[in-house]
Amino acid sequence: MLRRYFFWYLLLFVASCTATTNNERSNNNSLLKEKDKLLFAVSDVPGLEELQRDYEPFRSALEDVLETKIEFFPVDNIVEATTALQLGLVDLVHVGPSEYAIVRARTNAIPIVALTRPNYLSIIAVRRDSGIESLADLKGKIIELGEVGMTANYIGPIKMVIDAGLNPQSDIKIVYSKDYQLKALKNGDLDAWGRGLHRYEVALQQEGVSESDYLILAKGPQLPHDVFIASSKLEPILVDEIRQRMLKNQDRLLQAILSVPMSASLLNSKFKGATLAPANDSDYDMIREVYKAMGEENFIK
Template sequence: MKRRNFIWYSMLFVVGCGTAQNTRSGTDAPVALKNPEKLRLAVTDALSLEKLQQDYEPFRRSLEAVLGVKIEFFPVANTTAAASALQLNQVDLALAGPSEYVVIRARTNAVASIAITRPNYHSIIAVPATSAIKSLGELKGKKIALSDVGSTSGHLGPLKLLLDAGLNPKSDITTLMLGDEGSVAALKNGEADAWGGSAIDYREFLSASEFPALATSAPLPSDVLVASSHLAPEFVDNITALMVANQAQLITGLVAGESTKKYLGSQIVAAQDTDYDMIRQVYQALGQGDFIK
């Protein structure tokens, strides 16, 4: 998901996330709901009720029709608030980006229900055509301009490419976290030796002839609809099957929002937690493994 509020991510890399604790080992969990009368839906990058309604009202209506259960919006200020709301039984379903899901999963009992694939969801690392750098390994000791801290395609994806090339992102290369526009500007004006970001941003902001790609990642993990542990496992399995079976209707509703066209051509599949291990690997390499345990 496109990130607009990275204050929480910046705090994550400094002091961690302490408001929602994982209690999977607890023995005082409430009885799980098998047939709830309504489901409360949060979206981690829609920070107000107005934004939820602008971007996700058609999806809410489609989801309500498919599941046969009333769906209500529950605004959350950030991912920390979403994790807390899931754990405190204030939210039943939360739509989250891949990196957000990893942190939510680590700090709550919530489980992944469906994954929403995104076409052309890759990370790319590019350099100027005039650069002598012709491989990822040659970026050792260089500067790379990236987007926002915690962004799957603009931060973690490029770092995974560097890891796979044998580079240590903490010691072998200097990362400049400059946002979408700032990272592109840094590459173009020579402040950075390389740029890393999403394939969509690469095609929109950079010319392949002027800034050829050094590497393109495998498809990145999908966005996730997370289900609260307060819902019975059999209920979660049931709604997951319904959403997969009726994905055309749900995707039609999802792409009808003002800022959700990124889901054009998407598919809905049952989510697999192991698909997000690449994000965990990058957090570990950055020395932030404690935040995702």
């Protein structure tokens, strides 16, 4: 009996010590406080001037949240961001979903938190008089998408075609365009038009038409979101602390992102209604699936 009591007292003592140690670590031994600074980049914002214009409020808020100095590290594109991560020159990077799959393959960067966007999905539209009634009817047709690699304007529509049982390399002809206008669809140069839902809505407004003129043939599922990633050279326990602090203070961080005037940046409209959520590498498998289906595995190797 005495032995049993001793065993339970021992368990309580160990649990108490563990809790005390964890509290001391979180309150007194934060690894973040040992960092002189963290360097922060945004993959699609070239130049320091643009970074300061679009992300200074966020940088300042993140610095307060992490209780560590945050400095901008300008990169011109995703290639420079990837190289900087490989060389350990940058600590934190904000990337788009398709960019994440590419960066992860080359750097083993760690997803911290996702910056979710409501109604972030792709659509495929057709003319009202096209006679096309389902995605299966696109076989042998011409579809226009955005630039290769863009999540909502390229990855999303192709995933919809794949899910409909079509081979995107042989069953349809894909043409690409950097703009978001409906001109080619209107002129009959193509049969279908795939973009992000937001781009479709803007295109309708610019053309002065309604959804009844250019019907949504299908909507895709919610797409993977933008994500803040950490260099694989940072300690896992440090990355976890950054994640917990960002999630705990997400209202403050999101307010900072949205505080940039719309006249100066698209961030305000792009992330209106956004939230921060834990990010998992598996969330981006659908992007990898599309690259493989298109014979573009080199992007993710």
